[in-house]
Amino acid sequence: MYSLAKLPKGQSASALKTAFRRSVSSKASSAGGVSVIGFENKGPAATSSLTVAIKAGSRFESTPGVAHVLKNFAFKATANGSSLKTVREAELYGGVLSSALSREHIFLTAEFLRGDEEHFLQVLTSVLSSSHFYNHELKELVLPVVQSEAVSAQSSPAALALDVAHNLAFRKGLGNSLYASPHYPVTIDDVKSYAQGAFSKSNVAVIGSGISTESLSQVVGAAFGSGSSQPGSSGLNTSKTSYYGGEARIPLDIHAPPTAQPTLVIAYGSTSPATPELKVLKQLLGGESSLKWTPGTSPLAQAADKVPGGSAKAFLLPYSDAALFGVVVSAPTSPQLTGLAKEVAQIIKSAGSGAKDEEVKRAVAKATFADATASETLEGLIANVGPALFAGGEVKSESFSGVSASSVSKAASELLKAKPTVVAVGNVNVLPYA
Amino acid sequence: MPSITKMIFGNGPLGPSIAPWIRQRPGLQKYWARWSNFYKNAAGYRQKGYLYDDLIVEETPQVQKALQRLSPKERYDRVFRMRRGIQQSMGHKQLPKEQWTTPEQDVRYLTPLIEQVVAEEAERAEWDYMTVEKIQQKRAEKRNIFSKREGHH
Numbered sequence: 001m002y003s004l005a006k007l008p009k010g011q012s013a014s015a016l017k018t019a020f021r022r023s024v025s026s027k028a029s030s031a032g033g034v035s036v037i038g039f040e041n042k043g044p045a046a047t048s049s050l051t052v053a054i055k056a057g058s059r060f061e062s063t064p065g066v067a068h069v070l071k072n073f074a075f076k077a078t079a080n081g082s083s084l085k086t087v088r089e090a091e092l093y094g095g096v097l098s099s100a101l102s103r104e105h106i107f108l109t110a111e112f113l114r115g116d117e118e119h120f121l122q123v124l125t126s127v128l129s130s131s132h133f134y135n136h137e138l139k140e141l142v143l144p145v146v147q148s149e150a151v152s153a154q155s156s157p158a159a160l161a162l163d164v165a166h167n168l169a170f171r172k173g174l175g176n177s178l179y180a181s182p183h184y185p186v187t188i189d190d191v192k193s194y195a196q197g198a199f200s201k202s203n204v205a206v207i208g209s210g211i212s213t214e215s216l217s218q219v220v221g222a223a224f225g226s227g228s229s230q231p232g233s234s235g236l237n238t239s240k241t242s243y244y245g246g247e248a249r250i251p252l253d254i255h256a257p258p259t260a261q262p263t264l265v266i267a268y269g270s271t272s273p274a275t276p277e278l279k280v281l282k283q284l285l286g287g288e289s290s291l292k293w294t295p296g297t298s299p300l301a302q303a304a305d306k307v308p309g310g311s312a313k314a315f316l317l318p319y320s321d322a323a324l325f326g327v328v329v330s331a332p333t334s335p336q337l338t339g340l341a342k343e344v345a346q347i348i349k350s351a352g353s354g355a356k357d358e359e360v361k362r363a364v365a366k367a368t369f370a371d372a373t374a375s376e377t378l379e380g381l382i383a384n385v386g387p388a389l390f391a392g393g394e395v396k397s398e399s400f401s402g403v404s405a406s407s408v409s410k411a412a413s414e415l416l417k418a419k420p421t422v423v424a425v426g427n428v429n430v431l432p433y434a
Numbered sequence: 435m436p437s438i439t440k441m442i443f444g445n446g447p448l449g450p451s452i453a454p455w456i457r458q459r460p461g462l463q464k465y466w467a468r469w470s471n472f473y474k475n476a477a478g479y480r481q482k483g484y485l486y487d488d489l490i491v492e493e494t495p496q497v498q499k500a501l502q503r504l505s506p507k508e509r510y511d512r513v514f515r516m517r518r519g520i521q522q523s524m525g526h527k528q529l530p531k532e533q534w535t536t537p538e539q540d541v542r543y544l545t546p547l548i549e550q551v552v553a554e555e556a557e558r559a560e561w562d563y564m565t566v567e568k569i570q571q572k573r574a575e576k577r578n579i580f581s582k583r584e585g586h587h
Binding site for chain 2: 082084085088092135136139140
């Protein structure tokens with residue numbers, strides 16, 4: 001019989017607990033070759049989280065879709081036990097295990113009550129060091145989930161359009177699709193060799209919340225030091241990003257749910273990381289209202305308000321060596337979308353040029369708040385901190401002090417020089433060409 | 435070594451077997467191997483080109499799952515042996531002697547997979563029917579709410 005009292009608790013548990021109670025600092029440090037950072041929670045939060053960020057997102061993949069499969073292979077059978085054991089023990093501890101994939105990283109996250117750090121760190125390290133990668137698990141547990149995630153992304157016009165937009169904008173590397181495709185089967189050997197490259201120490205960083213950096217690096221050093229994940233440098237390569245742009249027109253999936261609206265993405269890429277100016281430009285174009293029952297004053301929101309059920313939202317997707325800036329436009333029908341898209345195209349063309357000082361000030365304030373509030377959620381924190389850890393370990397909030405109306409309009413005109421990336425999903429007979 | 439109950443009542447679809455018990459006793463195994471080989475040759479499946487694991491009853495969920503886990507080559511070969519064997523049975527014939535299954539060819543290709551599936555099911559059952567000692571402790575410690583009320587009045 002299993003019981004909670006019998007669950008493995010090391011002898012060092014009490015020493016660890018005192019170590020975890022020590023506090024404060026959010027400077028990255030290195031524990032046995034793994035960069036580590038911890039954030040103490042404000043307030044009396046009783047939960048902690050550990051996230052392992054692995055630099056093995058879709059841009060590094062050797063076989064199309066292998067990153068997506070590897071993400072779903074997390075928490076399957078390891079030398080420590082079967083996937084069932086991992087899950088049931090996590091349930092007993094009241095923890096949540098999850099994995100996420102972005103274009104640059106795979107994140108393995110464990111959220112749990114304070115005091116259970118040791119168990120969940122051990123779960124995470126065993127995933128990195130001793131995953132079995134059984135062929136039958138791939139077929140029975142992993143591929144069905146991969147397939148359903150890919151299908152649900154296909155049936156969401158916005159997700160599909162953004163995925164295709166990345167492919168048009170960056171082609172290889174960053175342009176790789178986030179989702180595995182039935183056209184490129186992934187074998188267990190592909191997953192094994194990709195994991196071997198991905199799980200090397202220099203490729204991994206650990207982010208903790210509710211834990212101080214010192215105590216985290218102490219535990220991580222112990223856990224990763226004892227013959228776990230492969231030493232040495234990453235076996236994964238990616239090419240330097242360049243921006244291409246282009247146009248794609250995709251008919252709306254006939255099996256898509258009724259909530260799927262025709263969607264158009266107009267985007268421009270740059271091959272340098274996102275600047276504060278671009279973040280401000282995103283808020284300047286806006287599209288999202290900060291008040292209920294009113295569209296707001298931003299030009300995109302004003303345009304979208306004319307079409308009932310329509311929306312136009314600016315987005316900025318930052319990467320380590322590139323950024324994709326643009327607008328997602330959607331409307332209930334394709335003719336309505338055509339009208340709205342033409343208006344949005346005009347707004348983008350004149351973006352930043354006629355902005356008044358007070359508008360820019362407002363956008364700067366919004367961008368500062370958005371930047372700060374992003375780190376309040378676990379997903380936002382991980383998305384911010386993970387790349388920063390790999391880039392050199394300094395984690396700081398963005399400074400918008402140098403942003404002025406002229407610098408924004410300069411950044412906008414620079415961005416708009418490039419060839420646009422336009423993806424239309426809907427009735428392609430009606431939707432406009434770029 | 436499996437428990438006595440497993441040896442008597444069988445290990446899931448694999449049926450009862452005292453083989454593991456015998457295997458632990460080298461002297462006995464040496465003696466028993468003769469009878470084992472005699473039985474296997476007398477059973478007649480080798481003369482029709484089957485392997486021992488082809489004879490396991492496959493109409494159970496566990497064996498069906500194990501069959502799914504075979505490699506494509508193993509699955510193809512299994513079907514080939516079945517078709518060839520059925521042909522021989524219908525003609526009341528044996529294969530020519532050079533095509534008989536040799537003891538070296540008679541590998542247990544399916545049994546380990548069935549054991550894997552059975553072990554997984556057993557593990558799931560164990561987790562499903564576990565008791566959490568901490569919860570039991572808490573329940574035992576909990577004061578009776580009615581007695582507390584009596585204390586107040």
